[in-house]
Amino acid sequence: MQRASALGPLGILGGGQLGRMTAEAASRLGVDVVVAERFQRSPAARIAAHEVVFPGATWDDDDAIERFADLAPVVTLENEFVDAGVLRKIEARGSRVWPGPTSVGTVQDKLRQKHALAQAGLPVPPFRRVEEPGDLLHLAGELGWPLMLKARRDGYDGSGNVLVANDAGSVEACRKLGWPERTLYVERQVRFLRELAVIVVRGRDGQSVVYPVVETRQDPLLHVCRMVLAPAPVDPVIAREAARVAKAAIEAMDGVGAWGVELFLLEDGSLSVNELAPRPHNSGHYSIEGCVTSQFENHVRAVLGLPLGEPTLVAPAVGMVNLLGQGAPCVSTGGLERALRIPGAHVHLYGKHESRPGRKMGHVTATGQSLEDAMDRAQRAANALPI
Amino acid sequence: MQRASALGPLGILGGGQLGRMTAEAASRLGVDVVVAERFQRSPAARIAAHEVVFPGATWDDDDAIERFADLAPVVTLENEFVDAGVLRKIEARGSRVWPGPTSVGTVQDKLRQKHALAQAGLPVPPFRRVEEPGDLLHLAGELGWPLMLKARRDGYDGSGNVLVANDAGSVEACRKLGWPERTLYVERQVRFLRELAVIVVRGRDGQSVVYPVVETRQDPLLHVCRMVLAPAPVDPVIAREAARVAKAAIEAMDGVGAWGVELFLLEDGSLSVNELAPRPHNSGHYSIEGCVTSQFENHVRAVLGLPLGEPTLVAPAVGMVNLLGQGAPCVSTGGLERALRIPGAHVHLYGKHESRPGRKMGHVTATGQSLEDAMDRAQRAANALPI
Numbered sequence: 001m002q003r004a005s006a007l008g009p010l011g012i013l014g015g016g017q018l019g020r021m022t023a024e025a026a027s028r029l030g031v032d033v034v035v036a037e038r039f040q041r042s043p044a045a046r047i048a049a050h051e052v053v054f055p056g057a058t059w060d061d062d063d064a065i066e067r068f069a070d071l072a073p074v075v076t077l078e079n080e081f082v083d084a085g086v087l088r089k090i091e092a093r094g095s096r097v098w099p100g101p102t103s104v105g106t107v108q109d110k111l112r113q114k115h116a117l118a119q120a121g122l123p124v125p126p127f128r129r130v131e132e133p134g135d136l137l138h139l140a141g142e143l144g145w146p147l148m149l150k151a152r153r154d155g156y157d158g159s160g161n162v163l164v165a166n167d168a169g170s171v172e173a174c175r176k177l178g179w180p181e182r183t184l185y186v187e188r189q190v191r192f193l194r195e196l197a198v199i200v201v202r203g204r205d206g207q208s209v210v211y212p213v214v215e216t217r218q219d220p221l222l223h224v225c226r227m228v229l230a231p232a233p234v235d236p237v238i239a240r241e242a243a244r245v246a247k248a249a250i251e252a253m254d255g256v257g258a259w260g261v262e263l264f265l266l267e268d269g270s271l272s273v274n275e276l277a278p279r280p281h282n283s284g285h286y287s288i289e290g291c292v293t294s295q296f297e298n299h300v301r302a303v304l305g306l307p308l309g310e311p312t313l314v315a316p317a318v319g320m321v322n323l324l325g326q327g328a329p330c331v332s333t334g335g336l337e338r339a340l341r342i343p344g345a346h347v348h349l350y351g352k353h354e355s356r357p358g359r360k361m362g363h364v365t366a367t368g369q370s371l372e373d374a375m376d377r378a379q380r381a382a383n384a385l386p387i
Numbered sequence: 388m389q390r391a392s393a394l395g396p397l398g399i400l401g402g403g404q405l406g407r408m409t410a411e412a413a414s415r416l417g418v419d420v421v422v423a424e425r426f427q428r429s430p431a432a433r434i435a436a437h438e439v440v441f442p443g444a445t446w447d448d449d450d451a452i453e454r455f456a457d458l459a460p461v462v463t464l465e466n467e468f469v470d471a472g473v474l475r476k477i478e479a480r481g482s483r484v485w486p487g488p489t490s491v492g493t494v495q496d497k498l499r500q501k502h503a504l505a506q507a508g509l510p511v512p513p514f515r516r517v518e519e520p521g522d523l524l525h526l527a528g529e530l531g532w533p534l535m536l537k538a539r540r541d542g543y544d545g546s547g548n549v550l551v552a553n554d555a556g557s558v559e560a561c562r563k564l565g566w567p568e569r570t571l572y573v574e575r576q577v578r579f580l581r582e583l584a585v586i587v588v589r590g591r592d593g594q595s596v597v598y599p600v601v602e603t604r605q606d607p608l609l610h611v612c613r614m615v616l617a618p619a620p621v622d623p624v625i626a627r628e629a630a631r632v633a634k635a636a637i638e639a640m641d642g643v644g645a646w647g648v649e650l651f652l653l654e655d656g657s658l659s660v661n662e663l664a665p666r667p668h669n670s671g672h673y674s675i676e677g678c679v680t681s682q683f684e685n686h687v688r689a690v691l692g693l694p695l696g697e698p699t700l701v702a703p704a705v706g707m708v709n710l711l712g713q714g715a716p717c718v719s720t721g722g723l724e725r726a727l728r729i730p731g732a733h734v735h736l737y738g739k740h741e742s743r744p745g746r747k748m749g750h751v752t753a754t755g756q757s758l759e760d761a762m763d764r765a766q767r768a769a770n771a772l773p774i
Contacts, residue, residue: 007720020414027411027434030718030736030749041436047414049433292731306720307727314701314754331417333394333693340694344679349417362417367701 007304008032009049011072011095013059013087014079015042017350017360018280021288022078023047025296031304034071036064043351044078059086069093076257076303077104080278081154084108098204098256098303099278106253107278111152111185113253120252122245123272130184133170140167143188151177152185159223163189190272192264196232197283198246201258201298204305209298210247211291211311213239216262216283219324222358227379228320229371230286230313234265242271249273258299260284282322282360287311289346289365290318315367319374321382323349325359328387338384339364345381361387394691396421396436398459398482400446400474401466402429404737404747405667408675409465410434412683418691421458423451430738431465446473456480463644463690464491467665468541471495485591485643485690486665493640494665498539498572500640507639509632510659517571520557527554530575538564539572546610550576577659579651583619584670585633588645588685591692596685597634598678598698600626603649603670606711609745614766615707616758617673617700621652629658636660645686647671669709669747674698676733676752677705702754706761708769710736712746715774725771726751732768748774 008031012019015037023033023044032049035042038057045051050071054064059082068075069090075097077087084105087097106112114127128139130149140147151160162173164186177184195216202208215232216225232239246261253259253276260281262274284295293309301308331349339347349362364381368374395418399406402424410420410431419436422429425444432438437458441451446469455462456477462484464474471492474484493499501514515526517536527534538547549560551573564571582603589595602619603612619626633648640646640663647668649661671682680688680696688695718736726734736749751768755761 007718007723023434024411024414027407027738028733028735030738032433032738046419046436047410047434049428301727307724309727310730331394336394337694340688340696343697346415348415351414351417351419 008074009034009072010300010304011036011068011075012044012048013075013077013082015039015044016078017043017352018078019044020047020350021285021296021348022076022280022299025294025300028297029300031300034068036068046351059083060089062089065089066093069095074098074303076279076299078279080104080108099259100254100256103253103255104278107276109152110150110155110275111183113276114185114187116252117249117273120248122249122252123270125187125190125272127185127187130174130186133174133179136164136170136186137167139186143186146189148187148189149173149177150185150187152183154182190264190266190274192266192272194232194234194265195274196234196242196263196265196271197228197281198242198261198263199258199281199284199287199295199311200246200250200255200261201295201302201308201311202250202255203302203308204256206251207308208247208250209308209311210243211284211287211295212313213242214283214286219358222324224322224324224358224360225282226322226324227375228283228286229375230290230318230320233371238265238269238271245271245273249276253278257302258284258295285348285363286318286320286365288348290314290367315369315374317368317371317374318365319368319371319376319378320363320365321375321378322360323362323364323382323385323387325355325357325361326386327357328355331387332385335385335387339381342366342377342381342384344368345377347381347385355387395419395461396459397687397691398423398455398462399431399435400462400464400469402426402431403465404430404739405465406431407434407737408672408683408735409463409667409686412681412687415684416687418687421455423455433738446470447476449476452476453480456482461485461690463666463686465666467491467495486646487641487643490640490642491665494663496539497537497542497662498570500663501572501574503639504636504660507635509636509639510657512574512577512659514572514574517561517573520561520566523551523557523573524554526573530573533576535574535576536560536564537572537574539570541569577651577653577661579653579659581619581621581652582661583621583629583650583652583658584615584668585629585648585650586645586668586671586674586682586698587633587637587642587648588682588689588695588698589637589642590689590695591643593638594695595634595637596695596698597630598671598674598682599700600629601670601673606745609711611709611711611745611747612669613709613711614762615670615673616762617677617705617707620758625652625656625658632658632660636663640665644689645671645682672735672750673705673707673752675735677701677754702756702761704755704758704761705752706755706758706763706765707750707752708762708765709747710749710751710769710772710774712742712744712748713773714744715742718774719772722772722774726768729753729764729768729771731755732764734768734772742774
């Protein structure tokens, strides 16, 4: 039998919605997908040609790594918490991993990430290593109270951060973040006007495409992205600078594939890099309907060594609203019907079996002639579909 | 464990590219898919949560039907050659099949299809039942030579049709189409200026959406669709009439889901229905990037009983060019690279393992400000990717 594709199968480490949307993009290009996850029948595995289940809660299982590497000559990740050591073991089995283990290792440690960004001359808040709670008093002398205390590894969506108001709270804050098992660092607290984000996709050849700069708005209680406005309603000069910083940040990491760059827009109009994610990012979901080429298709192209597609918007404005879990027993058919009746609302559901408060269960995108129009329709569809 | 979707799994009879693109649309809505096919690892099955393999070459296998119906409360088809009797057996197992067995049974027999269209007052060429070759001489007295002789069942893409020039060719033509095992009918040969097509998606509630009228151009040797121009470059009066006829045709069939309606535009400016397909249709692939809601998403919505989305174009013009097999051993990476470099060319590959001459291996879609621009880019990308 002849093989009609020279590409793939493509391995994806992680079976959540990012893997599922990556697999949808791979399908369009005729590329088979292998999904690795620590449980069976994950959202991405249910649309993949092959599934490798890692036993227990660990990614560091030699048998599963061998099976995965045997199936997938090229591997990427949707879960940046897979230790870089595991990525190296996959490469030792003969597969290529993109982004590479060194890039991922740098990003996984937020202190090393900040060092690398600062060394590249990119704007980051002042930061310092923390060895023990007693360090905070001294560091506050340099950076000022309150301090933003962060775990160096495995934080996401606002977990892994604690704002420490004064020295009396130091021990409790460090323990809350898992010290002394987990290592910590502090940043000067940043006062920002808006949060911006940029998707950069960089090919194996070092060429990159930069998506439009967007504004992200977080849920104030859940500390989870609630909505995305594309393009960000900011001065074009600021947007250009955000795009420049984002591209340079991914180059500083020698990143490959789609990366999310989160930025703060400060009160003086300057920018500060908050965090990088070495994978497709929630702030880029709008690109599926909103851009000529989605972040997911460009991610697949990049890791397979194919040329990248245009990241430009297909409409003047695009709005995206996350469907955050409210613990509903299932997707209500009536709610889905109401959401689908909103003109031009593109409803995405991730096929997760269980809704938990704040969990990302899906999202809605709408394109429009103005941000007000696009956001209004995306928001109305999201409101119609409690989940 | 709670279930986050009340919908699905959705069963799809047939595992080719139409099933695969339907499964991609289902994935976005969080709906699991079960693909039934007569061989393992079909293009659609490789992105489906479940696969049911029918043994041998038959769809009429009670065990497989039972397994399929047990998995899928709602079933649709991408292969209209599955006998309506099999669809009835699936319904007898408690699943709903959309479009319904009665609609599919009427369409499967092209003579009954033509009768139903004529009874609904829709324009079709004059046609007559053929019992044996000797009938043709008499029928030519009414309809004129040459006659278009057609098999009543199982023809597609130009197979199943023979043009008979005179009575001397009658026996050979009938035998070529499988007579006396297969039954036949004749139509008056239609002289047309253009071939048009319309996708109509009709919900379980009888509401339907009508996609823009497109022009299809066939490969003159292969008798396979080579390209689609959306919207068709015809007078708006003709396009309106084509849309009206197409909608009425699907209503006459009591169709549900996406249907393709092929029409001839005659020299006098009138229209004639050529054939109906009770499934998503090649002439609607442009809708994935070219319309607010693709034919595949609306097909999924329709068969699941959800409201339909807008079928309107997102750009002034959309071009689609099929990638017809040339027997290449595999997709050339160099060819794919060249195709992906064409700005705005959306390359779809179907993941078929073997390329055969004329086989539909993929397609390319491009949107543009004019048909010339869109078709040029789609054609250049297709030319770059021999397959």
